[in-house]
Amino acid sequence: MARWGMTIDLDRCTGCGNCMAACHQENNLAAVGAAETQENRAFHWLRVLREVSGEEANLEVTYKPVLCVQCDNPPCVRVCPVHATYRNEEGIVGQVYSRCIGCRYCMAACPYNAKVFNWYEPEWPGDLQRKANPDVSLRPKGVVEKCTFCHHRVIRAREQARAEEREIRDGEVTTACAESCPAQAIVFGDLDDPDSRVSRLARSPRAYRPHADLGTRPKVVYLAQQE
Amino acid sequence: MAESGTRTPGWIYALQVASVAVMWVFVLGISGWILHLNRLSQRLHDVPSATVAIPIVAIPVFLTGAAVLTYVFVGLQRGARAAGDESGEAR
Amino acid sequence: MSDEASHETRPAHGLDAVDVSDLLRSVERPGSGFRVATTLLLLVLLGAWVIFGRQLLYGLGVTGLNQPVAWGFYIVNFVIFIGISHAGTLISAILRLSNAEWRRPITRMAEVITVVVLGIGGFHPVLDLGRPDRMLNIFSAGRLQSPLLWDVSAITAYFMASTVYLYIPLIPDIALLRDRGARPQWLYKFMAWGWRDTPRQRKVLERAVSILMVLVIPIAVSVHTVISYIFAMTLQPGWHSTIFGPYFVVGAIFSGIAALMMVMIVLRKVFRLERYLKQIHFDNLSKLLLIMSLFWFYFTFSEFLTAFFGNEPSEMRVFFYKFSGPYAPWFWGMVVCNFLIPVVVLSFRRLRTISGIFIASTAVVIGMWLERLNIVVPSLANPRLPYPSGFYVPSLVEWAMFVGGIATFMLGFVLFARFFPLISVWELQEGREQAVRETMERVESYLPDPRPRES
Numbered sequence: 001m002a003r004w005g006m007t008i009d010l011d012r013c014t015g016c017g018n019c020m021a022a023c024h025q026e027n028n029l030a031a032v033g034a035a036e037t038q039e040n041r042a043f044h045w046l047r048v049l050r051e052v053s054g055e056e057a058n059l060e061v062t063y064k065p066v067l068c069v070q071c072d073n074p075p076c077v078r079v080c081p082v083h084a085t086y087r088n089e090e091g092i093v094g095q096v097y098s099r100c101i102g103c104r105y106c107m108a109a110c111p112y113n114a115k116v117f118n119w120y121e122p123e124w125p126g127d128l129q130r131k132a133n134p135d136v137s138l139r140p141k142g143v144v145e146k147c148t149f150c151h152h153r154v155i156r157a158r159e160q161a162r163a164e165e166r167e168i169r170d171g172e173v174t175t176a177c178a179e180s181c182p183a184q185a186i187v188f189g190d191l192d193d194p195d196s197r198v199s200r201l202a203r204s205p206r207a208y209r210p211h212a213d214l215g216t217r218p219k220v221v222y223l224a225q226q227e
Numbered sequence: 228m229a230e231s232g233t234r235t236p237g238w239i240y241a242l243q244v245a246s247v248a249v250m251w252v253f254v255l256g257i258s259g260w261i262l263h264l265n266r267l268s269q270r271l272h273d274v275p276s277a278t279v280a281i282p283i284v285a286i287p288v289f290l291t292g293a294a295v296l297t298y299v300f301v302g303l304q305r306g307a308r309a310a311g312d313e314s315g316e317a318r
Numbered sequence: 319m320s321d322e323a324s325h326e327t328r329p330a331h332g333l334d335a336v337d338v339s340d341l342l343r344s345v346e347r348p349g350s351g352f353r354v355a356t357t358l359l360l361l362v363l364l365g366a367w368v369i370f371g372r373q374l375l376y377g378l379g380v381t382g383l384n385q386p387v388a389w390g391f392y393i394v395n396f397v398i399f400i401g402i403s404h405a406g407t408l409i410s411a412i413l414r415l416s417n418a419e420w421r422r423p424i425t426r427m428a429e430v431i432t433v434v435v436l437g438i439g440g441f442h443p444v445l446d447l448g449r450p451d452r453m454l455n456i457f458s459a460g461r462l463q464s465p466l467l468w469d470v471s472a473i474t475a476y477f478m479a480s481t482v483y484l485y486i487p488l489i490p491d492i493a494l495l496r497d498r499g500a501r502p503q504w505l506y507k508f509m510a511w512g513w514r515d516t517p518r519q520r521k522v523l524e525r526a527v528s529i530l531m532v533l534v535i536p537i538a539v540s541v542h543t544v545i546s547y548i549f550a551m552t553l554q555p556g557w558h559s560t561i562f563g564p565y566f567v568v569g570a571i572f573s574g575i576a577a578l579m580m581v582m583i584v585l586r587k588v589f590r591l592e593r594y595l596k597q598i599h600f601d602n603l604s605k606l607l608l609i610m611s612l613f614w615f616y617f618t619f620s621e622f623l624t625a626f627f628g629n630e631p632s633e634m635r636v637f638f639y640k641f642s643g644p645y646a647p648w649f650w651g652m653v654v655c656n657f658l659i660p661v662v663v664l665s666f667r668r669l670r671t672i673s674g675i676f677i678a679s680t681a682v683v684i685g686m687w688l689e690r691l692n693i694v695v696p697s698l699a700n701p702r703l704p705y706p707s708g709f710y711v712p713s714l715v716e717w718a719m720f721v722g723g724i725a726t727f728m729l730g731f732v733l734f735a736r737f738f739p740l741i742s743v744w745e746l747q748e749g750r751e752q753a754v755r756e757t758m759e760r761v762e763s764y765l766p767d768p769r770p771r772e773s
Binding site: 236239242243246253254257260261264265267268273274277278281282284285288289291292295296298299300302303304305306307309310 | 457459460461462463467468471472474475478479482486489504507508511512513514516518519521522523525526529530533537540
């Protein structure tokens with residue numbers, strides 16, 4: 001059984017935002033519009049955060065794509081009152097949209113603020129709804145949703161592999177964000193396979209896991225030059 | 228204090244019994260629900276050990292509440308009947 | 319506790335027939351005020367629900383909640399209302415248990431507060447749901463591992479116990495109303511459960527009350543502990559704290575006593591109960607309030623000092639958000655309302671008048687509400703990652719439901735006063751008939767035994 005994980009090389013990231021756009025398209029994220037964004041209700045499963053440091057003369061800007069880190073010990077799953085969020089056997093933390101009652105306890109409990117809420121009936125303006133990805137369900141209003149590590153792609157690859165009676169090959173599955181990254185900063189794969197690219201990168205001395213001190217055991221690993 | 232006006236008609240007595248019964252339905256319903264959730268967590272292997280504590284504490288509390296209410300109801304009825312039989316006993 | 323009120327055995331103290339009809343006036347001769355008050359409150363409530371209809375229609379977007387601040391007024395009000403419910407049953411149980419004789423005219427009101435407010439508070443999480451239509455999922459697929467479900471069971475248990483605890487000591491008064499021919503007769507006949515004041519019935523009643531008061535105290539403590547666990551069980555800065563359980567319980571009792579005194583003062587004015595709710599009752603309760611204020615300060619100080627001294631970056635962000643950041647007015651307002659005002663007003667006998675106590679109690683209720691706001695919002699507004707801080711401005715819908723909650727509270731009291739006596743008549747009577755003698759015997763039992771006579 002695979003244990004899916006991801007590395008994000010912050011030294012490569014240019015902050016172009018392609019991953020955000022690809023994620024929106026792949027996962028049928030609703031468009032909330034400018035007014036709601038002003039209200040702090042911007043709707044992303046993956047966000048590129050900007051960190052500004054340094055003196056006024058020579059500012060240094062670094063970018064950091066942030067998504068659900070798919071904890072192996074997820075605080076959100078522990079608090080859900082109705083089994084609506086769960087960690088599956090491959091380590092992906094999922095959300096059952098049809099069972100979620102919208103109490104938002106998981107959002108309050110998530111140290112990474114990875115979950116988003118449908119404050120209104122979601123909208124897909126123009127012909128976006130017609131062009132929706134058929135592999136990903138559309139979410140109703142009033143439920144919490146989150147990054148699924150493009151779980152539908154994993155399922156498709158697994159079925160393909162099963163039909164051909166083999167294991168999933170390293171690099172066969174990748175997420176929309178990793179696929180779209182022009183700097184190839186994002187790598188997706190099986191962390192339990194010691195030879196996979198993602199495992200090798202995760203063992204790099206540049207690797208760190210966000211807030212590993214909380215004991216959440218995240219499976220998104222950042223790579224950055226340590227100072 | 229025993230006056231003829233305090234005689235309770237039959238339908239009111241039935242209502243009183245029904246209200247105590249409703250209390251029991253409520254309490255047993257809650258207990259059954261808690262046990263159902265406990266079983267659910269065992270079936271899903273979702274930290275069943277953690278869900279044992281609540282039934283142990285909550286169910287006796289609910290049962291005690293209903294039991295006290297029933298005790299009062301039965302006690303008051305018996306007291307009223309005894310006072311009715313030998314009306315000299317009431318102060 | 320002192321029993322100065324009933325210390326003297328002059329027959330002038332206690333109840334006579336005039337007093338009884340005085341206490342039952344609100345039931346027997348309600349007047350038009352009740353109808354006016356009920357109508358007004360129902361209108362307010364209706365307005366609140368109409369405004370709330372927008373949320374049902376469009377979703378939670380009509381509130382001021384947003385991305386990092388996922389919880390707001392609904393949860394704050396949930397915590398404060400449940401906290402106030404501790405006034406009641408807990409205080410009345412403690413006073414009964416400790417044989418505090420001055421409790422007699424107070425307990426009933428305290429118990430009514432509990433039942434009414436618990437109903438309101440317990441409903442708030444439902445308002446907060448994004449999908450209230452799926453609420454029944456809690457019954458079919460609930461997770462007892464979630465602190466929210468601990469809440470559901472604890473609040474249900476407390477509601478059941480406190481309703482029974484309100485009802486059982488009410489039975490003799492209902493029977494009194496029944497015998498005096500109050501209307502609707504069938505209601506009093508139904509609720510009196512055949513009470514005829516025989517010694518045997520009295521024994522049953524007293525035994526039931528003493529079981530319940532022992533049962534109710536741990537339940538009440540557990541309820542607010544568990545509510546604090548909603549926050550403390552997460553890893554969030556400012557929430558993940560071991561003292562949250564006792565801190566919330568202390569705050570709950572604190573706000574509960576304050577709310578109880580506010581209610582007592584208002585009802586005393588409205589129903590002219592000055593002869594029954596005397597200065598001594600307020601004096602004793604305000605001593606309790608003063609102690610709780612000091613407790614509250616001690617807990618707050620410990621909580622914030624550990625956060626400050628630890629100097630952990632994410633904790634510090636929350637700390638400074640409250641201490642000197644956007645929430646500074648609410649934070650310092652809370653300190654003034656919960657500590658400065660009550661301590662100053664209640665420490666000096668000259669300020670401890672009825673109006674002084676009313677001001678202090680109101681300040682405490684507001685201050686405790688601010689404390690809940692200070693707990694819920696700043697921690698959510700300051701996530702760990704390098705996110706910008708969030709903001710939260712409650713919307714009209716949230717304010718409407720807040721007002722609606724307060725209107726429901728008042729409505730509960732109006733309706734209760736219309737049908738049942740607000741002061742326990744039989745317990746006051748018992749106070750006159752037995753308690754004076756019992757208290758004297760008790761006091762004698764505290765004194766050194768008489769020296770054996772030398773023969």
